[in-house]
Amino acid sequence: MRLSRYFLPVMKEVPTDTEIVSHQLMVRAGMIKQAASGIYSWMPLGLRVLQKIQNIVTEEQEKAGHIPMLMPTIQPASLWQESGRYDDYGEEMLRIRDRHDRDLLYGPTNEELITDIFRQHIKSYKALPVTLFHIQWKFRDERRPRFGVMRGREFLMKDGYNFDLDFETAIHSYNRHMVSYLRTYNRMGLKAIPMRADTGPIGGKYSHEFLLLADTGESTVFYDDAILKMNFDDTKIDYDNAQECQKIVDSWTNHYARTDETHDQAEFDRLVPNHRQAQSKAIEVGQIFYFGTKYSDPMKATVVDEMGKHIPVHMGSHGIGVSRLVGAIIEASHDSRGIIWPMSVAPFKVGIVSTSSDDKAICQECERLYQECENAGLEPLYDDRNERPGAKFATMELIGIPIRITVGRGLKKGVVELTERANGQTTEVSQSQILNKVIEIVNS
């Protein structure tokens, strides 16, 4: 992309109505613009990051054998009356009445809708197990939306739903989700720790939240700090192998790690030596639930088992906050100059900066590099505007592009500058080697 033809409204000033750094940086980097309280437009740069996160989430779910579909944003109230949640859900549910006075709502989650789909189409145990997921906009009418996309009202979420014949296979589904989530966060450069959590309005007995330690987090968490030393193994995995999944889950959940809602100090003292007891603020980026027959019972989602008996299916639901992750990654990865994107979610991998708009040789070399990076799939952003180099550098740093190529005076001796955003180091690289060097960093 040529910056002269892009729409990237960056701001120098810190916006006044932003409380946390990710919100500030997203506004300053021209990633989002508020449309109404807790509702945002995703500007071109923001959308690129959002889509990269969405793609990683989708890929990891598909690897786990889960099937993508898409439910609508608007749901009929009748399904929620059937499950008993319509009155329970409270003011966070955005209730709507259409022109024919029928009650609708903007879905905050989709247990009812997916159960309705299941019960209409699946009748036999032979079709199990099945896990369906979608990535769709949700609405929760937060009393006090804040922190930008971290606690918005309209937000993008991946939610998945497993349908299993019994407790044992449902726990395998639960474990599959935990493993696929750990791999998902890992690909985004995040260390998200699964912690035993409260089940809230979703219900059920088993739940883990995934939390990123961060000072700006809204949750307080208690954990054995040995868990921080765990490394995530992203080698090939057989998701059909229940034991293999269970082993990975055990290796994480054997450590004490709980949110304040489930924290038990006596238990903490009993299990964790004092010097390893840690407490921190954290950001929730996902949650998984097993809730058995909580929805399949009232909504009569049954299958016929091998003996010809109708039994309600065992279900769970599993969510990742896709739009929230954009903010969470920034909370975990920024400095005083701006955002530092992990390569996997960077909106552009390489920034190209010319130090002069008048020097023909410099412009030609920038053009050549831009084309080569484009052809190599490196997603370059070429700042071809007639601006001071300092302003161009500041923009590239603010918006967090991992690699910057600067074409300037060195060109006379056949070199350009390569700067890595994460460590700020600049090295001179020959014109003939620069592309290989960039590819090497991108793939590392």
Added chain:
Amino acid sequence: MRLSRYFLPVMKEVPTDTEIVSHQLMVRAGMIKQAASGIYSWMPLGLRVLQKIQNIVTEEQEKAGHIPMLMPTIQPASLWQESGRYDDYGEEMLRIRDRHDRDLLYGPTNEELITDIFRQHIKSYKALPVTLFHIQWKFRDERRPRFGVMRGREFLMKDGYNFDLDFETAIHSYNRHMVSYLRTYNRMGLKAIPMRADTGPIGGKYSHEFLLLADTGESTVFYDDAILKMNFDDTKIDYDNAQECQKIVDSWTNHYARTDETHDQAEFDRLVPNHRQAQSKAIEVGQIFYFGTKYSDPMKATVVDEMGKHIPVHMGSHGIGVSRLVGAIIEASHDSRGIIWPMSVAPFKVGIVSTSSDDKAICQECERLYQECENAGLEPLYDDRNERPGAKFATMELIGIPIRITVGRGLKKGVVELTERANGQTTEVSQSQILNKVIEIVNS
């Protein structure tokens, strides 16, 4: 994908509440399920097609230099009060009140929201021209939703907005949209004819609708049938070249082609010889508008021009019905057995059918072909269920997979069967040649 692990709830019976063939076939092929009147869940097969269409639309817009972003589904009423459309829009607008009694609405279109973004960020003529687009769910509270996704209430639309300094450059943007739309439909195997149209609630002076001739269409159109003989040229184009775009637009719009709203019989008689005068039913799949300063005037979206004067920008908006296209393509391409997908939007390109689940050699060959097709990016759907071959063939035909490979008795002499959905022809192909043959058809 292995069918045994997929979720594809096909139906033999014709559903009772469907009036047109695309709606019937989408329900029967397990592509959609109604959640509420005019609101649909996209089942896994349906979502695959929807995403392919979305990708083609996005690619063609990006080629034209238009920049993707994403606006939210929920908008504040205040912006619509500013433009004067809040009261005008009538009952089709889904009006919502949040927990703090603030007036919101589910966006039926986005002229106001994009103008608000523009006026906050763009101040100088130097930043022009710019065209932004997004693909987002919209809601129009139709009095009588019907025809499945063809006239739903919640629907996916691409809408784009151009901002230009004057009439002349705005017309170039209009033309760029017309050309990119023609190319978009062409890639989906559709012949959509641009017809002079009424501007309706969007407003403005210039508008063309894109219409597919089809008996089930809701529009009546009048046209010079010479236009049907035009072939779409999809060679490389320079979208920055205003003359080149104008020439293509002229070649289409020089023929009389109008919807009933703009039809003028006297003009028709004057311009088109009687034997070329045609009238037909048609389906609208897109519309483009130039409306000048209709929104930039009341909303004060101005730029400073070269002389330092504040002038309102010239705008247009341009929409493609993404979810509607799924139905429209089926209306244009089906037979008594089911859907016939054009290759570019087919949910799977190749179906693999084993005629026996017991024969080890047959199963092994299916497995080998499945892996090879998967590796070659041919998106195979392998029917590995223990079903009669006839039932498997019927499913592949119903869901419209372009190529079917059948592995059966011929295997003993080293051949498999290749069947093309579009013409029903079956040929025997040797095991060693089948992959090349499939690739040849896919790329043709």
